[in-house]
Amino acid sequence: MDSRAISAALLFNFLLFSAASAFNITKLLSQFPDFTNFNDLLTQTKLADQINSRETITVLALDNGAISSLSGKPVDVVKRILSVHVILDYYDVQKLGKLSNDNTTVLTTLFQASGAATNQQGFIKVKSINEGEAAFGSAVKRAPTYSKLVKSVASQPYNISVLQITSPIQVPGIDSKATNSTPPPPSPASSSPVESPKEAPAPSAETPSKADAPAAETPKAVADAPSSSPPTAEADSPKAADSDADAAAPGPSDASGASSGGRFVGGAVVMAVMSSFLAL
Template identity: 55%
Template sequence: MNRSIVPLLCSFLLLSAFSASAFNVTKILSQYPDYSNFNDLLSKTGLASDINSRSTITLLAIPNGAIGDLTSKSDDVVKRILSTHVVLDYYDPMKLKSMKDKTAKLTTMFQQSGKASNDQGFLNVTAKDNTFVFGSAVKGAQLNSRLEKSVMNQPYNISILGISQPIVTPGLDGTLAPVSAPPPKANAPSSPKSSPPAESPDDEAESPDDEAESPAPSEEDTKAPAPSKDADSPSADSPPADAQSPSSSSAGKLKISFGLFVVMASMVAAY
């Protein structure tokens, strides 16, 4: 019984070893001179070793004429950018055409790096103008990297698809800040209805404008203020201090008249 298990274990180990090294991406790309710069970058950044450790991938290869300024960037930045061009599934033109609704969201190697945020580790692919276009799944990113041809495929381990230009994922090359959640909206100013009611003019102190509009006092008012009408005031019913009462005035007049009468009587008696 044990002897029958040994051959099975050996076969399993051989299959596992074959699956672990099912392809050598550097060796494959060396057969296609149009992708030599792309191949060099994969080796320089160490990304080729990560790709070879996979059993199933789709590589979106950039031709030499479209490699642009990738060769001038740091190895770390280039590795992040190119890892978004490695899809962790098998896609060839036939499988792309069979996609439901001719669109899909693809998971890339950058998603598993632990450095991706806000869909930086995903790609969108959709059918357009009798071909397919790829782009970052980050909101607002352009979907303009066209599928040009199928370079090679080894079902269902590796597929290399030639694309027209590098896929731009915001925030990976240092020129754009990583996309983050939108900032919280500023509190809207309270509506007039919710604000406390303004004080009525009756409750407020008289404004200078109101004082300016009030009529100027007459000349008589400036000469003597009107007597108070307050019944409780002690001076309300009394005359001014320097004025004589009617009774005292009459008594004075009687005294003068009586004095004149006495003088005249004395003069008559003398004659």
């Protein structure tokens, strides 16, 4: 039995199994050894559970050689990259052929549904290149479109379709979004501005001290007052002494009165002497 007959038999069994129950991407890919590594990563990242919970889905699968370019990356980064390879609609080769003839078509992926995508990272574009070949790329501006469609691996119209592509779809910035869904804890540098309002009362706390400073300086000024007042007191004390001396000593008017009185008495004596001579 050739490989085509084996693939047809496996696909028939898959369709029978899917008719009786919901599809299981892990069991489906386990029938194709070329996608073992891709299947393992879907299980490790829990993307298999999300895929199986959908009613309509398209998986852009990578064989063991193409998936090796993701080796060494953190699991959360691999999950985001692979979630871009899950389209939230059913597309087989024929449907994609019609889309690629219409310039560029944008498709929604599972990464967009996660809520972690920004700047069109959750969308991919499909267009025709090289004489009708369907190629995929990120919808982010200036992202390359060179991941080509290889073939259909399995399909169940219109629930699930698995398509092989040549290489992982490159999404700019997706590797650096490890903490996009969970904000990082505040760093000490970022917490200092938050504490600054608490430190704001510090100036107000200093204000009473500044207000108290004049009060503290007031006694000092008062204490200095006696040191400056003694000269005033000393200056005043001579005035008081002078006032007392002035009170005891005759004023100018009193001195003139005394002198005029003396002259009056002297004149009377002279007049008396002259009268005595005339009488003789």
